Amino acid sequence: MGGRRLAALAGVVAVAAALAVGELLAGLVDGVPSLVTSVGAVLVPFVPPALESWAIQTFGTSDKAVLNAGTVVLTLAVGAVAGVRGPRGGARIIGVLGAVGLMAALASPLRAPAATLLAIGAVVAVGVLTLRRLLRRLPATPATEASDAPAAGGDERAEQANDASRRSFLTAAVGALAAAGVVAVAGRALTRRRAGDIAAAARDLPQPSRALPPVQPAQAFSDVEGLTPILVPNDRFYRIDTALSVPRIDVDTWSLRITGMVEEEVELTYDDLLGMRLVERDVTLSCVSNEVGGDLVGNARWLGVPLVDVLELAGVQDGASQLVGRSVDGWTAGFPTEVAFDGRESLVAVGMNGEPLPRQHGYPARLVVPGLYGYVSATKWLTEIELTTLEAFDAYWVPRGWSKLGPVKMSSRIDVPRSGASVPAGATRFAGVAWDPAVGVQAVELRIDDGEWVPCETTEPLADTAWVQWKVDVDLAAGDHIAEVRMTNAAGDLQVQEYAPPRPDGATGWHSVRVRVRDA
Ligand SMILES: Nc1nc2c(c(=O)[nH]1)N[C@H]1C(S)=C(S)[C@@H](COP(=O)(O)O)O[C@H]1N2
Numbered sequence: 001m002g003g004r005r006l007a008a009l010a011g012v013v014a015v016a017a018a019l020a021v022g023e024l025l026a027g028l029v030d031g032v033p034s035l036v037t038s039v040g041a042v043l044v045p046f047v048p049p050a051l052e053s054w055a056i057q058t059f060g061t062s063d064k065a066v067l068n069a070g071t072v073v074l075t076l077a078v079g080a081v082a083g084v085r086g087p088r089g090g091a092r093i094i095g096v097l098g099a100v101g102l103m104a105a106l107a108s109p110l111r112a113p114a115a116t117l118l119a120i121g122a123v124v125a126v127g128v129l130t131l132r133r134l135l136r137r138l139p140a141t142p143a144t145e146a147s148d149a150p151a152a153g154g155d156e157r158a159e160q161a162n163d164a165s166r167r168s169f170l171t172a173a174v175g176a177l178a179a180a181g182v183v184a185v186a187g188r189a190l191t192r193r194r195a196g197d198i199a200a201a202a203r204d205l206p207q208p209s210r211a212l213p214p215v216q217p218a219q220a221f222s223d224v225e226g227l228t229p230i231l232v233p234n235d236r237f238y239r240i241d242t243a244l245s246v247p248r249i250d251v252d253t254w255s256l257r258i259t260g261m262v263e264e265e266v267e268l269t270y271d272d273l274l275g276m277r278l279v280e281r282d283v284t285l286s287c288v289s290n291e292v293g294g295d296l297v298g299n300a301r302w303l304g305v306p307l308v309d310v311l312e313l314a315g316v317q318d319g320a321s322q323l324v325g326r327s328v329d330g331w332t333a334g335f336p337t338e339v340a341f342d343g344r345e346s347l348v349a350v351g352m353n354g355e356p357l358p359r360q361h362g363y364p365a366r367l368v369v370p371g372l373y374g375y376v377s378a379t380k381w382l383t384e385i386e387l388t389t390l391e392a393f394d395a396y397w398v399p400r401g402w403s404k405l406g407p408v409k410m411s412s413r414i415d416v417p418r419s420g421a422s423v424p425a426g427a428t429r430f431a432g433v434a435w436d437p438a439v440g441v442q443a444v445e446l447r448i449d450d451g452e453w454v455p456c457e458t459t460e461p462l463a464d465t466a467w468v469q470w471k472v473d474v475d476l477a478a479g480d481h482i483a484e485v486r487m488t489n490a491a492g493d494l495q496v497q498e499y500a501p502p503r504p505d506g507a508t509g510w511h512s513v514r515v516r517v518r519d520a
């Protein structure tokens, strides 16, 4: 390794150490955001919309991990340059990185500015000091120059000394890098743990005035391994949002405002909301990005205040044709106001499956609108409901090429067997879920290799707005087979067979799996 390369390595290690300390402080100090995620958040608007949609579809929630990794790589590359510039020039570059981090951190919601400023000071100091110490250990004569020069007699000893000092430098650099890794991982773990603490510290929710009975035996199949549960547990519920770090909201200062085309603007505290009429509803939420057979869909028991009750407090003006939900992080979703009043009972939800909303799913409050995709309706970390017109405002995903209106398309999915599974010949059990949260499910059918459609047994629906589970046993002979599922909704409409991709308004097509049947 030549001298320049060693210096670049010193810079990379110094910046890695600085980033690691930043992660640790974010994990330890309330209100100090992760610099990596803050910078990532600032970069998001510069990510082309097509790439953003692709990333969500390809990586799901891990699109954030990809963005974070990109941010780290970019920052370390700048670190390499800093190393080559030497202690002074390098320190200046690290200072600039710190300034960029500071601006990004202050742009992220819910940070504590003073603590963040101090934390970034520490981060920059660690970077500069690490760089200085490492550069001081650099071999005095860069190896490449030594070997390029004609061997002036007696330089062998100098070369040996050079080798030794290079080894000592590399040991120090690798040691510092390893330490940075450990510190970064610890910081991330602390951040995650504190995220859990907040949810746990949330207040107990009051009892609903209309509670649902526990799930009855006829409402769920308990004998099918691998079948998605009828109520998906909170820690298994799919998650989709643009938030790089989950907003941490203090319910003592949070409020929900009803604004825009209303008779009178209203502001509700968390306690105000919990003091209103609370109801429970089983509703299937799904993402417009869900592919045929995909898992960006889930069914939960939501607890919340009927949206109409909240709207009545403010009084909706005639002509307010759009209801826009705004999140604390600036994200927006909008849908026709008439949906709120058409009897499907949307909720300002505060609870999910018997617990306060988890932070990832919108604590302290979110909207849940049966029959609309999440991107037009299900605003998490809700802080404002604005009444406006459809013409006056396009919410977050609309200018990014997704449809203005987002009714959920009916859909069915095969959960077992998994596609590509190998099963013994004879009776094979197929099972899955089917949903049309606007009207409900009437029938589910399965066919093998373009054969006759076989009716499937379905669970008794929890509600029209919830998915059902289905199952059926089919005899299969040895060989490769394709199984296909389709549903009919409660209005008698058959699920669309023709494939359409998720963009712009939701996928269609019948889900199929390939199974390999062995001789029994
Ligand atoms: N604040 C905020 N709310 C949001 C989103 C978001 O990006 N930000 N994404 C929406 C989308 S696209 C979907 S599909 C649902 C997903 O809700 P979940 O993560 O609780 O499953 O949340 C919706 N609410």
Ligand SMILES: [Mo]
Residues within 6 Å of the ligand: 240, 286, 287, 288, 289, 373, 374, 375
């Ligand atoms: Mo979504």
